[in-house]
Every structure is written in structure tokens, then in C-alpha cells.
Amino acid sequence: QVQLVQSGAEVKKPGASVKVSCKTSGYTFTTYAMHWVRQAPGQRLEWMGWINAGNGDTKYSQKFQGRVTITRDTSANTAYMELSSLRSEDTAVYYCARGSTGGNWFDPWGQGTLVTVSS
Amino acid sequence: DIVMTQSPDSLAVSLGERATINCKSSQSVLYSSNNKNYLVWYQLKPGQPPKVLIYWASTRESGVPDRFSGSGSGTDFNLTISSLQAEDVAVYYCQQYYDTPFTFGPGTRVDIK
Numbered sequence: 001q002v003q004l005v006q007s008g009a010e011v012k013k014p015g016a017s018v019k020v021s022c023k024t025s026g027y028t029f030t031t032y033a034m035h036w037v038r039q040a041p042g043q044r045l046e047w048m049g050w051i052n053a054g055n056g057d058t059k060y061s062q063k064f065q066g067r068v069t070i071t072r073d074t075s076a077n078t079a080y081m082e083l084s085s086l087r088s089e090d091t092a093v094y095y096c097a098r099g100s101t102g103g104n105w106f107d108p109w110g111q112g113t114l115v116t117v118s119s
Numbered sequence: 120d121i122v123m124t125q126s127p128d129s130l131a132v133s134l135g136e137r138a139t140i141n142c143k144s145s146q147s148v149l150y151s152s153n154n155k156n157y158l159v160w161y162q163l164k165p166g167q168p169p170k171v172l173i174y175w176a177s178t179r180e181s182g183v184p185d186r187f188s189g190s191g192s193g194t195d196f197n198l199t200i201s202s203l204q205a206e207d208v209a210v211y212y213c214q215q216y217y218d219t220p221f222t223f224g225p226g227t228r229v230d231i232k
Contacts, residue, residue: 109168
């Protein structure tokens with residue numbers, strides 16, 4: 001079955017960067033988009049960007065443009081999300097989520113990675 | 120950006136009763152060329168990732184119980200749970216995938232009365 005397994009929780013200081021991985025299995029990695037979505041405490045889900053796992057093209061939410069980089073390693077069937085210049089407001093659960101076959105909804109999702117930004 | 124709103128913020132319903140959640144978008148998410156509404160509903164339980172319930176506003180995901188249904192078009196949508204079960208306690212989110220940035224509603228918490 002399709003599985004997305006994310007890396008473990010991280011604690012970072014303000015100004016640092018974090019890189020979260022999303023290892024996939026159960027499907028052909030290069031045929032689907034991979035999205036990244038986060039949820040800060042008490043906030044709604046927030047889409048950050050996506051990567052075409054086939055050709056590596058990316059698109060980012062304007063909110064995160066310049067701070068987020070989404071990459072992939074096709075040999076490892078793994079996608080990555082790196083967020084730089086972290087601030088306390090970036091404390092959130094970060095999810096990878098595969099694009100669906102029919103449209104840009106997200107299915108399935110990784111288990112989530114808690115990133116805590118604290119001095 | 121397309122802004123998504125939901126109402127109510129939370130609701131408590133007796134077991135076996137109907138629960139209805141409304142989602143509105145700030146602009147239409149109906150794509151005229153294919154007459155499809157680019158709207159999905161997710162269920163989110165504590166400690167679990169979101170789960171797709173309904174896509175294209177009214178198409179139930181495989182394996183989702185038929186007590187869940189979606190309706191609406193354009194800018195106004197509903198998710199209905201026809202007979203609430205204990206396992207339906209969760210937060211429900213709508214999301215538009217009509218245009219980037221893809222955006223979510225604030226969520227509606229459903230509890231048992």
C-alpha cells in the first residue's frame with residue numbers, strides 16, 4: 001500500500017533551518033506530485049508548495065517564497081522540505097502529502113513532523 | 120488567494136443524528152470547462168494525518184462510509200454526516216484546489232452531545 005513516512009521531530013533555534021524528509025513506498029514516485037502542508041497550533045492547515053517528482057519542477061506559496069525549498073531524490077523515492085530563517089511562528093506540524101490521481105487534493109498524507117522553534 | 124470559511128466553528132450532535140458543516144469560498148471553485156467543483160473535505164483526528172472524505176465536492180472517497188455526503192456548487196458547499204457515530208468525532212476541513220495557493224477552511228470540530 002502507499003506509504004509516506006516522515007523524519008522525526010526537530011527542535012531548532014530562531015534563524016536556523018530545518019529539513020524534513022518524506023520517504024515513499026508502494027507507488028511509482030515519479031508519477032505523482034508531492035505537496036507540503038503545515039499546521040501551527042490552533043491554526044488551519046496551510047499549503048506551502050509542491051514538487052513534480054518526475055521533472056523536479058516546484059511551485060511555492062508566495063507566503064513562503066524565498067524561505068522554502070522542496071526537493072526530491074528519485075533514487076531514494078524521497079521528497080524533502082527545507083525551511084530557512086526559522087521563527088517562533090514556524091512551530092508547527094509539517095506534512096508531506098501526495099497529489100491525487102485526479103486533481104490537486106492530497107492523498108495520502110505522511111504522519112507529520114513536529115518542528116519546534118524556540119530559543 | 121481564495122479564502123475559505125466554515126460554519127459553525129464547532130457542533131455537538133447526538134449519536135445517530137445529522138451533522139451538517141458549511142464551507143464557503145471567496146470566489147467560485149467551479150471550473151466551467153468540465154463543470155467540476157474543485158473542493159475536497161478532509162477528516163482530521165488527533166495524532167493522525169488528514170483523511171480524504173469527499174472530492175469534487177460530492178464524490179465519496181473509496182472506503183468512506185455512505186453516511187458522509189458532500190453537496191453544493193460554486194462558492195457554497197456542505198458536508199453532511201447523516202447519522203453521527205462515535206468514531207466521527209474529529210475536525211473537518213474543506214480545501215479548494217481550483218488555484219494556488221491551495222487553501223483550507225479553518226475547520227469545524229464535531230463532538231458528541
